Amino acid sequence: xxxxxxxxxxxxxxxxxxxxxxxxxxxxxxxxxxxxxxxxxxxxxxxxxxxxxxxxxxxxxxxxxxxxxxxxxxxxxxxxxxxxxxxxxxxxxxxxxxxxxxxxxxxxxxxxxxxxxxxxxxxxxxxxxxx
Amino acid sequence: xxxxxxxxxxxxxxxxxxxxxxxxxxxxxxxxxxxxxxxxxxxxxxxxxxxxxxxxxxxxxxxxxxxxxxxxxxxxxxxxxxxxxxxxxxxxxxxxxxxxxxxxxxxxxxxxxxxxxxxxxxxxxxxxxxx
DNA sequence: CGTAAAACCTGTAGTCGCTACAGGAGCAAG
DNA sequence: CTTGCTCCTGTAGCGACTACAGGTTTTACG
Numbered sequence: 001x002x003x004x005x006x007x008x009x010x011x012x013x014x015x016x017x018x019x020x021x022x023x024x025x026x027x028x029x030x031x032x033x034x035x036x037x038x039x040x041x042x043x044x045x046x047x048x049x050x051x052x053x054x055x056x057x058x059x060x061x062x063x064x065x066x067x068x069x070x071x072x073x074x075x076x077x078x079x080x081x082x083x084x085x086x087x088x089x090x091x092x093x094x095x096x097x098x099x100x101x102x103x104x105x106x107x108x109x110x111x112x113x114x115x116x117x118x119x120x121x122x123x124x125x126x127x128x129x130x131x
Numbered sequence: 132x133x134x135x136x137x138x139x140x141x142x143x144x145x146x147x148x149x150x151x152x153x154x155x156x157x158x159x160x161x162x163x164x165x166x167x168x169x170x171x172x173x174x175x176x177x178x179x180x181x182x183x184x185x186x187x188x189x190x191x192x193x194x195x196x197x198x199x200x201x202x203x204x205x206x207x208x209x210x211x212x213x214x215x216x217x218x219x220x221x222x223x224x225x226x227x228x229x230x231x232x233x234x235x236x237x238x239x240x241x242x243x244x245x246x247x248x249x250x251x252x253x254x255x256x257x258x259x260x261x262x
Numbered sequence: 263c264g265t266a267a268a269a270c271c272t273g274t275a276g277t278c279g280c281t282a283c284a285g286g287a288g289c290a291a292g
Numbered sequence: 293c294t295t296g297c298t299c300c301t302g303t304a305g306c307g308a309c310t311a312c313a314g315g316t317t318t319t320a321c322g
Contacts, residue, residue: 005269015270020309035317037270046258053257058232061308070254077251081243084253088236091229098226101189105219112212120208122215123201126184127177136298146299151280166288168299192279 001031001039011048018048026051026061026068059087132162132170142179149179157182157192157199190218 008015021027027048030038040048050071054064063083070076070083111121139146152158158178161169171179181202185195194214201207201214242252 003270014310016311017309019271024308035270037317049259050257053259055308057236057257058229067254067257070251071258077243077253080251080253081240084236084240084243088233088240091233091236095226095229095233098189098222098229102219102222102226105188105215105222109212109215109219112208112215120201120211122208122211123198126181126188126198127202128180128184134299145281147282148280150300155279166299168288186279 001033001041002045003033004038004040007040007045007048010045011052013048013052021048021051024061026065057087058091059083063087132164132172133176134164135169135171138171138176138179141176142183144179144183152179152182155192157196188218189222190214194218 002010004015004018007013008018011018013021018027022029027044030040030044033039047068050068051064054067055061059067066083067080070080108122108125133141135146135149138144139149142149144152149158153160158175161171161175164170178199181199182195185198186192190198197214198211201211239253239256
């Protein structure tokens with residue numbers, strides 16, 4: 001039965017994070033060896049891998065909790081689809097917002113590169129003198 | 132002398148947030164009226180507006196602290212430029228990462244829409260059966 | 263066999279940028 | 293006079309970890 005360090009390496013989730021997931025009830029309390037150390041079975045390892053993949057996709061832990069419930073449930077595809085779609089839309093919105101920021105920042109830093117002696121255009125922009 | 136509510140409305144920064152900025156030393160401690168209420172002068176209002184604009188551009192408070200120091204300092208343009216450029220690059224990296232996520236999520240949700248009866252492709256993808 | 267490093271344990275506090283509350287005081291308008 | 297607004301202080305909560313402190317046990321090496 002693998003210890004916490006082994007499933008940490010296998011899943012790519014830090015040991016402390018696994019313990020954190022247990023504390024908040026996202027991972028079940030594992031069996032313990034005689035010496036008190038955590039022993040994980042295949043089911044727990046699979047659950048952790050699932051969480052890891054969902055985190056990589058940017059799902060919040062609350063969403064992952066819901067997805068894990070759906071995973072045991074047949075015919076929950078509609079719910080999963082809704083969750084994933086909402087998440088995708090949130091990502092799209094964030095991309096749009098960041099692109100806007102990037103444009104603004106690029107404009108300012110570029111002006112700055114062109115006029116190296118004048119009053120700093122970045123500071124000026126933030127001061128509101130010429131936004 | 133404007134009270135906290137007024138500069139809150141004028142700057143678009145919540146009252147609690149202004150007090151929070153004061154607590155962490157980002158805003159100076161303002162003068163107080165006889166009744167103990169905060170009174171802000173034009174300089175404080177300008178500083179708050181500066182912070183607000185920098186926050187809108189996604190700068191972290193630590194960066195804003197640095198920018199505010201630079202704002203008083205002539206010939207700090209190079210420093211400001213470096214800070215802004217690093218921030219812009221971080222935003223670009225985040226956009227790239229989010230686009231990758233968006234592609235992955237779009238693929239999965241699309242498969243899900245096409246096969247409404249089969250085992251949910253979203254759950255399958257996260258389970259690792261067919262990533 | 264001794265010892266030192268590595269892995270494990272629990273529990274708590276810190277990160278960031280707020281936000282929300284508890285519990286109160288003061289002030290203006292109807 | 294009472295209602296409702298703004299203001300005050302102080303503290304706790306969010307999300308998702310991360311980093312200790314202070315301990316035990318296991319493993320590896322000489």
